[in-house]
Amino acid sequence: MKGFFALLALLMTLALVACGNDWSVGPDDGGASFNRRFHYYYEVDCRYDAFGQPYDCSDTYSMSPSMVVDLRVTRDGYATLCVDDNCSYYDPRDYDVGYNHGTRYYDFEGYDTRMVIYADGSELVYIDTYKGDAYYYYYDNPDYYDDYY
Template identity: 80%
Template sequence: MNSLFALIRNVAGLGLAALAVSACTDGWSVGPDDGGSSFSRRFHYYYEVDCRYDAFDQPYDCSDTYSMSPSMSVDLRITHDGYATLCVDDNCSYYNPRDYDVGYNHGTRYYDFEGNYTRMVVYADGSEVVFINSNKNEAYYYYYDNPDYYDYYY
């Protein structure tokens, strides 16, 4: 009789082990399977370079780098399904996934948010933020560290 209970216990144990293994395969999932991931970062910028901006998206006639006082903060939150919140000094805007672009430049990912005659490009590593006002033909580059120490190209 004890061997019968031991046999049932072993079979039940094997069944639970098989269920646990199958839960780790593609047939079982937890949460949405959209392949996306969320992003939430807060950056602080202390240096600025002001430029004129031409019709070919090229800056020219740039100022020297100067320290900003006070500094500027940028919060960027993107949910796993692509909805974005962009806050500049706690003034927030909200974007659907189709309302902004994602690309790569300077070896890192950036997010490009367009408005009426304006664009804000936020680099995911926090190295740079670019604000472009095409109505005034101006571009403002913001850095957390002094860009004169690096090889940034405008």
């Protein structure tokens, strides 16, 4: 009987060490770590070179209708990306996360395409690597700020 209680005490100690200070069963937000909807009203079209740099860009123009993008990334890394209600689903290994312009971005790479979405919604970049085109989308007119900064 003494051995049973010793084993029980050992298992409880291991359980406490495994749980740490977090006794919660799971996240209280349904598991979502990122869930945002962005509206893009402006576009700039560019050529895209082999070094990943845009060139020969158009002037900024207003899009009508606007483009709506929904991005949801769960705590376990699964992502849902919807562009104008056309949705794609990604495993955690199917996209990259990085930082640029002082904010986080999500980089979804497909066959001859890439879509980079900034977490603050400031910019979306769609790159067609086969054609060598890049399309930059903004919720606010970037030319307005270029005049003042």
